[in-house]
Amino acid sequence: MIPRSVSLIFLLLFLVPEIATVSALMTKPNCTETCGNISIPFPFGIGTGCSMNDWFSVDCNKTTADSPSRAFLSRINMEVLGISLGSSRVRVNSPIISSGCSGRGANLAFDMTGSPFVFSSLNIFIAMGCNNHALLNRIEPEVVGCTSTCGANNLTSSITEGKEKRYCSGNNCCQTRIPSNLQVFNASLGTTEDPNDQGRNQCKVAFIVDRGWSLDNIKSPEAVQDRQHVPVILDWFVYSDNIRVENSDAKNCRPPVQLPSGRWGLSTLTLYSNSTTCSCNLGYDGNPYLPDGCTDIDECKNLNGNWCSGMTKCVNVPGGYKCELDKAKITFLILGAATGLLLLLVGIWGLYKLVRKRKNIELKKKFFKQNGGLLLQQQLSSSDGSIQKTKIFTSKELEKATDRFNDNRILGKGGQGTVYKGMLADGMIVAVKKSKIVDEEKLEEFINEVVILSQVNHRHVVKLLGCCLETEVPLLVYEFIPNGNLYEYIHDQKEEFEFSWEMRLRIATEVARALSYLHSAASIPVYHRDIKSTNILLDEKLRAKVSDFGTSRSIAIDQTHLTTHVQGTFGYFDPEYFQSSQFTGKSDVYSFGVVLAELLSGQKPISYERSEERGSLATHFILLMEENKIFDILDERLIGQEREEEVIAVANLARRCLNWNGKKRPTMREVAIELEQIRLSKGALQAQRSSKQLENIRHEVPNVWENIAGPPTSVTIGDFRNGTGPSLDVQPLISHETW
Template identity: 85%
Template sequence: MIPRSVSLICFLLFLVPEIATVSALIMAKPNCKDTCGNISIPFPFGIGTGCFKNEWFSVDCKEATADSPSRAFLSSINMEVLEILFEDSTVRVNSPIISSGCSDRGANISIDMTASPFAFSSSNSFIAMGCDNRASLNGIQPEIVGCTSTCGSSTEGKENSYCSGNNCCQTTIPLSLQVFNASLGTAEDPNDQGRNQCKVAFIVEEEWFWNNISSPEEVHSMQYVPVILRWFMYYGTEGVTLYSDAKNSDAMYCISMNLSSGRWGLRTETLYFNSTTCRCSWGYDGNPYLPDGCTDIDECKIQKVNLCSGMTKCVNVPGRFKCELDKAKITFLILGAATGLLLLLVGIWRLYKLVRKRKNIELKKKFFKRNGGLLLQQQLSSSDGSIQKTKIFTSKELEKATDRFNDNRILGQGGQGTVYKGMLADGMIVAVKKSKMVDEEKLEEFINEVVILSQVNHRNVVKLLGCCLETEVPLLVYEFIPNGNLFEYIHDQKEEFEFSWEMRLRIATEVARALSYLHSAASIPVYHRDIKSTNIMLNEKFRAKVSDFGTSRSIAIDQTHLTTHVQGTFGYLDPEYFQSSQFTGKSDVYSFGVVLAELLSGHKPISYERSEERRGLATHFILLMEENKILDILDERLMGQDREEEVVAVANLARRCLNLNGRKRPTMREVAIELEQIGLSKGALPAQQSSKELENIRDGNWHPTSVTIGDFRNGTAPSLDVQPLISHETW
């Protein structure tokens, strides 16, 4: 009968499963290897001389090779170790499958563990598979253990249907079985259909079998299956004192068992039974088979074990813990001090919040004034009503709209700032641009630009909805454009999206209209100064919207140019502007010409894959036209669309826009008109060209009023003074 103390231990273990050691436990003998690959090797098992209890527990570790991982074997019984379950006193090993009438299988191997501390666990089952298989265990006389499987289709499923007789049968194994050898037979009927079919038998871990095997066929390709072996510590019948050198015999206990009868008992010192398994006592953890291998657990550090209330403190003692009651005076003193401290902290926190709130208000006022808010209010109040829809947002509104400018809301970043996607309180989706630092000396100019852009009302220009000046850097609020920018559709080809010539020509025409409007139709002319494909957005209907006016400047009606520090994007920058620092409307025309070249070629404005002379797309494009090789640069997606005349007309226009002499470039108004005429032709030549000219185009003959693809094929295109554009070394 198990003593009451053992029952108490079992109850506590069930009640508090979370108990664990605080520090790393020593499970192997000192200076001994404790793992083989990913398998832990605790004492009494061991690798190498002096590292195991006796030869039965010697483990041979075969190191990993290029073809296989490290593998552990029990040397005494020559079985591969899959896992040592120390707490259960079991070991999972590979057990052979015995077969008969099966092709391509190795020799049958039997297992004999007689006189060893190992025996098959009752968690295993004896399984036989195959048509008309009469299998039985040998070497366990006078007992007879076996089962018979019939010939029939097995039913997929679990215990109630699968392996219940049809092609598969199972039975339990005897207690403490140490020998595995099976006989496989068939019915005596010579007409038996299963006589020459493959039959197998094996002992297997029952849980593994039900979770991994669903049909007999799955086993036919296996050589081994996992089984569970129980192991014991053997000490002869005359009695041996266990761990006489242990300093603390209370730290562990041992359970003795007579294998012949299966009787169990509890001993703590001298044992008189054939076999023994040991455990660390309650409050200890570690390896009970090592001298002083069980170490005390500090229960006070384990929250669910430490049951001391707030009125007591936990004190750890060997094997357990105790709660000591604090004196009442100390308790009240601590509570009073804690309450006072808490009230003080709350007061300080509220005062800090109040001061911080006032500072934020003052700081917002300071930023608003510094960023030109008063000037903007004056401009808005003195306007004639054309910019009344422009709104001055508060920083709180835009912080809420952008989730405090969360990085996940970033739409893009550029030289002028970062753009975030936001949603206003009324549900409107907007783009919020957080500008970089604004020079205080140019704040008046910045405010004037906000006012100017507020008056711009063109369907192909991104609408400025308002701004916020309460922040350290100004925030601009634009309408949200959902389909990204033109650069992505030119250079990041998407198979599901057909970027047709009609769409390219329409986008180019819309951008030209917008720039023509800014240059000549707006109330105050505006130069964009940073025309590029990334600044051309596409709305839900893929209509072009010119954006990013961060570097834009307005001019008086009678002015012809601006003298400024050179700003722009390499690859799009007007060489004439770079040399003179004088930006004109023709500088925007040059940048637009680069965009036309991008639309025609699908090439990026700068490519380091080309030679240094041709690194810029503008130079490369014009030189190819001079060399009569325009077909070499056309985007392959434009081939076969029956728009040769339109493509060549746009190429000629792009070449004129890219003229190094700004005076020889067309104006944006002229560019817009010419693109509209090309679009209206719908693939047909302009009316002034005769049928003879059409024949000349098809034959590749040059016509003085136009350039065709035929011209480039036959090498008769006119020349144009071309010099290499500014190389990247200039920057």
């Protein structure tokens, strides 16, 4: 059997040659080319002398004024539905043989004996009706037919099943193949010998029909009963004596090819020994049955007719074409490709920049939140206008200012980050502090420094110019302090620089002023909590600038102390605070006392060079004061400067600042006033203090210092009262130790 798809393909092949050859010479000169909407190519023809012979003569009849003309084969009187030269097939209307059907005419046999036409194997024989036993006649000795039975279901169910099986199942409809080279259609319709035959007197029909058409149009016996004709396909041939047969590049004539009965395949069968069919060779088009009817096809005129690429041009040759390189096209193609590639790259680059820009925006939002931007906004919004507006720098501004954080711009590195020297667009020199990655536990300390410095406005406090939170690590922008920190001037002696007593006293006074301002004159009192020589910077005129407010805290005006985890730097933080965890303004006073001792002695707050008992500078200093050996600890660079009264006055002040009992320490305001008086009186205060007996400080010196030695290190202290040692893994969030 032939699948329905094959029939559809054949139908396309059947029609396409008609479309393809319309423009070519298809008929004899002065002969009509069409009848209605049917093309009539030679060997068929309309009128005298227009066909090859009488068998191919076509009558064109006009039935009604409104309907198109209809074509009929004159000799066999069958209506022509279409002609295909390429496949040598003609589609016609074939009669239906019936029995017991009211309203139908007589059964007409169909005899094409002696003609060049045979039924194509693309047709099938179908019988319909209840108990219809149908046989083809005049095909001895073969017996061809089929029997349809009566069933409860009508033909529709059979056809529905047939849409999968592609044939009638036998229920009210049966089908079979037809024999090869069949030219006669005559059928006998009978009934079975069953005495209970339900269909004995019912309508029965039989017909030969195009396989493809039958599957789409036969829905029920009634639908066929009302029809007079069904389409069939006829194969045709011509006699070789009637045409000029030649083997050339244009035309090829051969015996007709038909589908044999019994197998579905192609084989060569001839009805007569001198029968043949002709076709134009590949690359030619037209009518092979006319002299010089096959003409060369110009494939170059049809873009779909050749495979020449854009780099070649099509050159037509007889029977085909060839592709030759087209230099102009190649040049144009190269230029076009280069332009297209450039546009593509520009587009990709633009898209990349857009995606990267959007990604950077989202990343900056993420970093802003990660670095405490929301907390900073909350702090600033709750300040009631007491905090000065802080400039928010973009990461792009600071990258440009620091030459993308070039190592050559590094001013110093500390435990909490790196400080870079930068120049803003307006030419201002700044210090950009790039903190190390901040964990969530230290975000509050970082934001705290920003908030505190935003509300502090004092010439001896490092001024915060702004911050940037849209980078992976937070950035703070300070005024640039060019001359390092006090620790370097005290402990790193430089022969070319004389660090005089007058300079030391002035720096101490300036620091005391700044701390006094923070404690009592600022809009919100601030405790620094990490006063040490490394956090005291010196500007171009060697004026003191207090820095590093990462551990600072602001308090309410009526609040006397803060209860916090103990934080500070060994050698500087208050032993009373260490025991009670209550930080007061007197705790800053104690740390400042250590700085005074450093200025007087030139020694480090913690040193391994001293004995274990005197490892702490505070302890060592108080013990020497108790022993009335103040000049034993005095920095040798101060000897001979004839300022002994001032030195003794400052030493007594430092001793009072280092008192174990915080209540007995002076306030920072008192310290600042007394230092101012010392500078103005030049020793008068020493005479006032000399009559007082030295307090017994030995028993007030905490033993926690005795076993501590080494350079000052910022740490978080564990609770010694619970028997645990100091924890060294927590440091102030931001440090200026190496400025």
